[in-house]
Amino acid sequence: MRRMPPTRFVTDASLAEVARRLRQFGFDVELHRGARLEELLEAASRDGRTVLTRSARRPKRWAAVAMLQVGGADPAAAVRAVVAAAEPSGGPLSRCSHCNHPLRVRSPFEAHGEVPGRVARRGGPLWSCTGCGQWFWLGTHTEKLREWFEGVLGRPVAWPESPPPPAPHRPPIAPAP
Structure with missing residues (x-):
């Protein structure tokens, strides 16, 4: 199967867990809770997105709209199918897992x-969502997430790293007399 270029998706609540995981991996996945397939197809057509769905049904009226069908019972299998079919629009941890911004x-x-004091003092990278304002940082939870993706995909995954520690402070060299 040939992979799609960076793809923006739209899906419904039946794939909410898959959408959250895909966002964590860097995919742009808009979630329309309570939407019917036709509403997803309309949104995809209007916004230049691909419908991510569990449904095998495709109304003829929407034949030109891109769709990717995945199973919903196993989120890991669905994530694996999407990663095999399409490129994410960003790297892991580049999108908010809550609102997709x-x-x-x-x-x-x-x-x-905004974050626990120990997190700020540690000095690692921090991110905030441009939409909902949620804060994110690296920790054991993100390490477990990376391990989950590596287990699901069966390969190493490039992951954001902590920035290098700051160089030690050295007093300026006094000019020679």
Whole structure:
């Protein structure tokens, strides 16, 4: 199967867990809770998205709209199918798993009062969602997530790393007399 270029998806609540995992991997997946297939197809046509669905049904009126059918009973199998078929629009941890907006890198100073103090003091990378404002950081939870993706995909996954530690402070060299 030839892979699709970076693909933006739209899906319904039946694939909410799959949508969340795909967002964590870097896919742009819009979730329309309670939408019928025809409503998803209309949204996909209007917004240039591909419908991600469990349904094998395809109304003739929407034949030109791209669809990718996946099973919904096993989220891991569905994620594997999407990753095999399409390229994500960003890297892992580049989109909000809650609302799908892009994440932006933030400084520990900006995080004051937004994240636990130990997280800000640790000095690792921090991100916040440009949509809902949720904060994200690397920790044991993201390591477990990376391991989950590697187990599902059967291969290593490139993952955001902590920035290198700051260089030690050295006093300026005094000019020679």
